[in-house]
Amino acid sequence: MADLGAIVRDIAEEMRALPDKGKVADYIPALAGIAPDRFGMAAVMADGTCHKAGDADVPFSIQSISKVFALTMALGAVGDALWQRVGREPSGSAFNSIVQLESEHGIPRNPFINAGAIVVSDILLGRYEPREAIGEMLRFVRALAGDDSIVVDEDVARGEQETGYRNMALANYMRAFGNIRHPVEKVLGLYFHQCALAMSCRQLALAGRYLMARGQNPDTGRSVVSPQRARRINALMLTCGHYDGSGEFAFRTGLPGKSGVGGGILAIAPGVASIAVWAPGLNERGNSLAGTLALERLVQATGWSVFEPGLGQAVVV
Amino acid sequence: MADLGAIVRDIAEEMRALPDKGKVADYIPALAGIAPDRFGMAAVMADGTCHKAGDADVPFSIQSISKVFALTMALGAVGDALWQRVGREPSGSAFNSIVQLESEHGIPRNPFINAGAIVVSDILLGRYEPREAIGEMLRFVRALAGDDSIVVDEDVARGEQETGYRNMALANYMRAFGNIRHPVEKVLGLYFHQCALAMSCRQLALAGRYLMARGQNPDTGRSVVSPQRARRINALMLTCGHYDGSGEFAFRTGLPGKSGVGGGILAIAPGVASIAVWAPGLNERGNSLAGTLALERLVQATGWSVFEPGLGQAVVV
Amino acid sequence: MADLGAIVRDIAEEMRALPDKGKVADYIPALAGIAPDRFGMAAVMADGTCHKAGDADVPFSIQSISKVFALTMALGAVGDALWQRVGREPSGSAFNSIVQLESEHGIPRNPFINAGAIVVSDILLGRYEPREAIGEMLRFVRALAGDDSIVVDEDVARGEQETGYRNMALANYMRAFGNIRHPVEKVLGLYFHQCALAMSCRQLALAGRYLMARGQNPDTGRSVVSPQRARRINALMLTCGHYDGSGEFAFRTGLPGKSGVGGGILAIAPGVASIAVWAPGLNERGNSLAGTLALERLVQATGWSVFEPGLGQAVVV
Amino acid sequence: MADLGAIVRDIAEEMRALPDKGKVADYIPALAGIAPDRFGMAAVMADGTCHKAGDADVPFSIQSISKVFALTMALGAVGDALWQRVGREPSGSAFNSIVQLESEHGIPRNPFINAGAIVVSDILLGRYEPREAIGEMLRFVRALAGDDSIVVDEDVARGEQETGYRNMALANYMRAFGNIRHPVEKVLGLYFHQCALAMSCRQLALAGRYLMARGQNPDTGRSVVSPQRARRINALMLTCGHYDGSGEFAFRTGLPGKSGVGGGILAIAPGVASIAVWAPGLNERGNSLAGTLALERLVQATGWSVFEPGLGQAVVV
Incomplete structure (x- = not known):
């Protein structure tokens, strides 16, 4: 070879x-x-x-790849209790689909579609203050990579926040089912910053x-x-x-x-x-x-x- | 250990x-x-x-496990052309769901749900006469196992045939989209016998x-x-x-x-x-x-x- | 005016x-x-x-307009018991959609979509022999119109029968839920002939x-x-x-x-x-x-x- | 009689x-x-x-009955152009369903489901300042009834606002498709007040x-x-x-x-x-x-x- x-x-x-x-x-x-x-x-x-x-x-911009690191942190924070709020099945649908949430009562199919990752963000906010959470995640990813120069691209984070209507819809929808427990802006603030990791x-x-x-x-x-x-x-x-x-x-x-x-x-x-x-x-x-x-x-x-x-x-x- | x-x-x-x-x-x-x-x-x-x-x-009764052997045979018969008629994605739905077939124009999500396996049967009928096909499959499985005593349980096959309305629905539905090309009874005859392998x-x-x-x-x-x-x-x-x-x-x-x-x-x-x-x-x-x-x-x-x-x-x- | x-x-x-x-x-x-x-x-x-x-x-070919006359006959035959097997809501879907049947357990939304009309045919077969049923319907429509020259166009009926895979799918699907009770070929035989009224x-x-x-x-x-x-x-x-x-x-x-x-x-x-x-x-x-x-x-x-x-x-x- | x-x-x-x-x-x-x-x-x-x-x-609380009056006002404001943004078909779904919005690209089925009424509110905000709009609607309804004592129940409006996550989801979702054009809070502010008419x-x-x-x-x-x-x-x-x-x-x-x-x-x-x-x-x-x-x-x-x-x-x- x-x-x-x-x-x-x-x-x-x-x-x-x-x-x-x-x-x-x-x-x-x-x-x-x-x-x-x-x-x-x-x-x-x-x-x-x-x-x-x-x-x-x-x-x-690593975007949804951050969902792997966020899931890892959240499992560390709450263990397998996480799986009461997020499924483990392929969705068969697009990354930002809202359809299954209706028939499945606000439980997203898995932590790697947007809805699932938003619930993971909400879980992390049960452990860290909103202001700290993104810092914690940055520390976590830096430690994994052994590289302290990794940063969040604030331009990207701001762009997400300004256009993220679908994600706001997903978060509000799951909040209606009780599967988002912190204020939607804070949950999405963390989510958008995590997606903006460069x-x-x-x-x-x-x-x-x-x-x-x-x-x-x-x-x-x-x-x-x-x-x-x-x-x-x-x-x-x-x-x-x-x-x-x-x-x-x-x-x-x-x-x-x-x-x-x-x-x-x-x-x-x-x-x-x-x-x-x-x-x-x-x-x-x-x-x-x-x-x-x-x-x-x-x-x-x-x-x-x-x-x-x-x-x-x-x-x- | x-x-x-x-x-x-x-x-x-x-x-x-x-x-x-x-x-x-x-x-x-x-x-x-x-x-x-x-x-x-x-x-x-x-x-x-x-x-x-x-x-x-x-x-x-091995039932749907036979889908693995049928897929293997069909890939041998027509190669990757098979994938023009069957997808390779998890369905996110039950084994006998008909919902996705409507929006996806008769192309089943994968060869391991019923609809997909029925298309695989139809593909095998393009290679073998209906009368021969189940015999071929039996020979194939016997050769894989190195055991000539494997048989089809005719009681099971008959039972499937008598109650298989959902599968008849799936086959007819895909036929409406042109994704079943042989008479539905023959396609399902093969499918039901394959499922009845004991x-x-x-x-x-x-x-x-x-x-x-x-x-x-x-x-x-x-x-x-x-x-x-x-x-x-x-x-x-x-x-x-x-x-x-x-x-x-x-x-x-x-x-x-x-x-x-x-x-x-x-x-x-x-x-x-x-x-x-x-x-x-x-x-x-x-x-x-x-x-x-x-x-x-x-x-x-x-x-x-x-x-x-x-x-x-x-x-x- | x-x-x-x-x-x-x-x-x-x-x-x-x-x-x-x-x-x-x-x-x-x-x-x-x-x-x-x-x-x-x-x-x-x-x-x-x-x-x-x-x-x-x-x-x-009056096609689905015949659903009005068939419903009228079936209501005459079994009265409001008909509504246990067919709904009364707009479907919001195409005439031949199969999607709702899955989540609604084989009960079609209304008698004017194909699935609903097929159930109505099945109900009529509980009252008339298959061979008689289409004759009865013809007599009924002729009496309503006061015109004995109305006929079934056999060319159309044959065409429907040869290509009606979606309707076969619908009928078999509902039979799987027990909402079709007569042999599918007979139910569809009546349905296709009724649609072929000229x-x-x-x-x-x-x-x-x-x-x-x-x-x-x-x-x-x-x-x-x-x-x-x-x-x-x-x-x-x-x-x-x-x-x-x-x-x-x-x-x-x-x-x-x-x-x-x-x-x-x-x-x-x-x-x-x-x-x-x-x-x-x-x-x-x-x-x-x-x-x-x-x-x-x-x-x-x-x-x-x-x-x-x-x-x-x-x-x- | x-x-x-x-x-x-x-x-x-x-x-x-x-x-x-x-x-x-x-x-x-x-x-x-x-x-x-x-x-x-x-x-x-x-x-x-x-x-x-x-x-x-x-x-x-008249709640969704207000959708009739809001539609009437919005038709007065923009005429039949309204129908480019809202459909005229029964939805076949629950009042707050989000499912059809995904496949129908943010166009709600009709103005009498929540999603449709939220678009109607957005259309009214193209004509009236947010602060004025609810006042205009109140004037309109009072004139129709010939009764100036009709009021908005602020308790109800506040309650809607505090729990209206599904409606926030709907509005954000349609905004993602460009079918909501004003800030979601203002659109829903009008919508919740209109629903709170007593x-x-x-x-x-x-x-x-x-x-x-x-x-x-x-x-x-x-x-x-x-x-x-x-x-x-x-x-x-x-x-x-x-x-x-x-x-x-x-x-x-x-x-x-x-x-x-x-x-x-x-x-x-x-x-x-x-x-x-x-x-x-x-x-x-x-x-x-x-x-x-x-x-x-x-x-x-x-x-x-x-x-x-x-x-x-x-x-x-």
């Missing part, structure tokens, strides 16, 4: 040459202005090596290491979550991480992954690598077009599907 | 003692008559060893070995499907194998699995084991209650989640 | 000159072959006078007189239904007679009406007139485009809305 | 004796505190006579006279709306005035009507009477239980269905 660094660089080159790169999210100016031909990729291996290519050190592929891949490493932060050796919880977060990422494109992503890559509307994807090859990719053009389901293809290529070249026998044995270097 | 044979036997004992065993399917007499306290389990390892307990050699846990686990072994039949060394296709079928089982309980099953076990209304589940630990379990009592989503719990226990004891680093290395014996 | 005969002739002329006449139903050859510029209109007054224009004596505008307007005349057949003076039941059938026609275009039709004409995919509409001005119009081109909701417009013009010219004070006093002649 | 005053009094007596009076709305204290055995009824005839019984002079049956029946009288205010002889628009508002009331119970109401009474969650119903017998009834206990669809029954009795006794030939001729006195 080719050298992994070369694989990553080849993929970046192929992606840069793609004729159709999808459509950049344009609902806020701070995202609409991103050049569609940006592409970055970083794979942090179990041993700490990082293979990267393209714009792997350029920060971008990270590079390298930082994101570093932050995702605990999900590849049985729940441990390799920098500190400390447990972020239990091995079982790490497996379960991965399971949720595989079944629910790409909205109504989750099945397709699992079919094509075989990796737990979480996408964001900023064009990023975090994917986990348990025991092997934490991988982040960024390509701002989206496919028709709101997931990164070239990012998905890049991960598919990576799995073809390396065999890093969770469905591949002996994943974690045959690690390339 | 404890000896695997002992683990399987302990699980069987625990399951037999469960106070609530769920509700046995009762829509046809041949299923309604099954005793709810039946329990069998068999795990066939990569090296061919088989660990089993309880009623592991008693044949039961297999024991041991036979089922043997038949599933190609999905653990990169697509190869270990008996013959011959390729049943390519390694990539084996990974992809596993991915579909993980995201779609338990209807609107698929996310929950993935969350709890971390294994690709396919359930049937007869109470069986086939689960795959790639590179490690093909596992079949049978407990006829169902949970509220139509999946085996004790069967799911048994697989959760097995994963807890063995670490055989696909999300566990190094699965396939630490094989217990 | 102008003379009513002149009004009807002027409308016919205006309709013939319409640039866009809509799209003729093309799911069966016997309908697809109808020339889109056909237009007929007939208004039978309380005193028996008939004003007509255009193709008012050319028989066409009537001219004049015959249809004559057949509808009992709905304008407090339930009486003016020819015989005999009660077809009670005055209350006549009012209620009119109410159902107003709220449900045009599928998901019912509100629009009521808004524009203010008349109880029932449309058919053959391009006919029967409309009732209680105490004043029974009106039939035929224009085969359909709008996007499957209702006659020029037919609806013609009735709107008629109401503008005559004030025959049920919401007009004193309707029935100011009858023009 | 009995004297109409006696009919109204008999109905009031029968309703007071009803064993099951339904469930009083309890989502705000100001409504929850209303005694369930309240009953009032007032029928204002074309000649100005008023027949009343029970609590016909006790003001109650009127007695007598005042309400007086205010509804223009809908019986071809659009004229009988006090002033001035046109409130054109005769055609009066007919059309009546048509909308008949098809959409009782949410997903509209078909049933039309079937049972044959009258255009609009219900409110406070237990009131305004019903119109064109040319004959404007009728208001109040009974705070609701049926399972959120419409007044005894109010509906009272109107059904009234129609049985008087024949005032719009589907009755010659309505407006046979006026009882």
Whole structure:
């Protein structure tokens, strides 16, 4: 097998040459202005090596990828009681759908669609003051990545707040069912700031290491979550991480992954690598077009599907 | 770690003692008559060893588990062209829901809900004469299991045919969209017979070995499907194998699995084991209650989640 | 006010000159072959006078308009017990939608969508042998119209039967819920034949007189239904007679009406007139485009809305 | 026929004796505190006579009945352009459903469900300053009723505002589609105040006279709306005035009507009477239980269905 660094660089080159790169999210100016031909990729291996290519050190808006970190924090705060307020099933619907909330009485299908992540924000506000909560999350993500330079992009946060009518609708709707318990503005304040976290592929891949490493932060050796919880977060990422494109992503890559509307994807090859990719053009389901293809290529070249026998044995270097 | 044979036997004992065993399917007499306290389990390892307990050699109606074998055959017959007629997304709905077919123009969400499996039957009828098709499938499953004693339970097939109004509705509905191309009676004739395959846990686990072994039949060394296709079928089982309980099953076990209304589940630990379990009592989503719990226990004891680093290395014996 | 005969002739002329006449139903050859510029209109007054224009004596396929006569027969057969199996609410959905049947357990919203009319056919089969039922309906409609020359168009009936997969789906689906009790082929046999009744505008307007005349057949003076039941059938026609275009039709004409995919509409001005119009081109909701417009013009010219004070006093002649 | 005053009094007596009076709305204290055995009824005839019984002079919260007056004002302000932003079809869904808004891109089905009425409020804010708008509506309703003592119940308005999360969800959701154009708080401020109008049956029946009288205010002889628009508002009331119970109401009474969650119903017998009834206990669809029954009795006794030939001729006195 080719050298992994070369694989990553080849993929970046192929992606840069793609004729159709999808459509950049344009609902806020701070995202609409991103050049569609940006592409970055970083794979942090179990041993700490990082293979990267393209714009792997350029920060971008991680958006819904933050839902993985928020869920991890909220599980730490309230444990499995969280699952009384959020489901664990793929929704079969778009990221911002409100339809199921009506028939399912305000309980969102999973923590990785907007409605579910808003409930997770509400749960965090039961633990932290609104003013503190985003700071806590920033500290958490910085510690995971081992990088104190990660920040919230206030332009993005402001843009979300000014246009987030669907999310306001979702939050108010769930409040009507009693599944949002703090003032909607505060819940969404936290949610919009978390979505506005700006990270590079390298930082994101570093932050995702605990999900590849049985729940441990390799920098500190400390447990972020239990091995079982790490497996379960991965399971949720595989079944629910790409909205109504989750099945397709699992079919094509075989990796737990979480996408964001900023064009990023975090994917986990348990025991092997934490991988982040960024390509701002989206496919028709709101997931990164070239990012998905890049991960598919990576799995073809390396065999890093969770469905591949002996994943974690045959690690390339 | 404890000896695997002992683990399987302990699980069987625990399951037999469960106070609530769920509700046995009762829509046809041949299923309604099954005793709810039946329990069998068999795990066939990569090296061919088989660990089993309880009623592991008693044949039961595999029902929807047959969808895995039918999909495999149909992919062999027409290749990826199949995906123009069936999707690859979790449905978020019950096994026999007709709702999505209306807005999605007769294209079922995936091959593991009834509508999708009926399209797969229709595809097989493009390759085999109706009279031959069920014989072909029987030959196929017998070859996979290395066991010529597997049969179709004609009582069950007849029962399905007499009560299968929902499936007739699904088939006619898709025919209205042009996604069923053969006469509905013939398509359903094949579908009902395939669902009526009677297999024991041991036979089922043997038949599933190609999905653990990169697509190869270990008996013959011959390729049943390519390694990539084996990974992809596993991915579909993980995201779609338990209807609107698929996310929950993935969350709890971390294994690709396919359930049937007869109470069986086939689960795959790639590179490690093909596992079949049978407990006829169902949970509220139509999946085996004790069967799911048994697989959760097995994963807890063995670490055989696909999300566990190094699965396939630490094989217990 | 102008003379009513002149009004009807002027409308016919205006309709013939319409640039866009809509799209003729093309799911069966016997309908697809109808020339889109056909237009007929007939208004039978309380005193028996008939004003007509255009193709008012050319028989066409009345299709879903037959649902009014079938409902009337079924109410005669089983009385208000019928309403335990069919609702009385507008569906808000297309004529052949299956979606609501799932959440509403096989009870169709009203007797004027396909699903509801199929249940009405099933109810009639509880009273008449399949072989007799269509003969009974023919006798009933002939008596209402006072015209023994009305027939079933067997070409149309055969066409429906050969392509009616959606209706087969609806019938099987409701049978799964126990709301169809006779063999699906027999229920649909009756349904397809009833839809294939061929009537001219004049015959249809004559057949509808009992709905304008407090339930009486003016020819015989005999009660077809009670005055209350006549009012209620009119109410159902107003709220449900045009599928998901019912509100629009009521808004524009203010008349109880029932449309058919053959391009006919029967409309009732209680105490004043029974009106039939035929224009085969359909709008996007499957209702006659020029037919609806013609009735709107008629109401503008005559004030025959049920919401007009004193309707029935100011009858023009 | 009995004297109409006696009919109204008999109905009031029968309703007071009803064993099951339904469930009083309890989502705000100001409504929850209303005694369930309240009953009032007032029928204002074309000649100005008023027949009343029970609590016909006790003001109650008219709630959604205000949607009729708001629609009338908004049609006066922008004319039929209003229909580009609100539909005219029965919804087939509950009063506060959000489901259809998703598939129908933020266009509510009709102006008498909450979402539609919120758009109507937004349209009024295009004409009046927020601070003025509720004053204008109050002036309008007072002029219609010829009664300057009508007020807004501020307790009710405050209660709505504090608990109106579903309405906030609806408004924000439609704002995401661009169908709400003013700040959500201001739109809902108007909406909640309009719902909090307190009127007695007598005042309400007086205010509804223009809908019986071809659009004229009988006090002033001035046109409130054109005769055609009066007919059309009546048509909308008949098809959409009782949410997903509209078909049933039309079937049972044959009258255009609009219900409110406070237990009131305004019903119109064109040319004959404007009728208001109040009974705070609701049926399972959120419409007044005894109010509906009272109107059904009234129609049985008087024949005032719009589907009755010659309505407006046979006026009882």
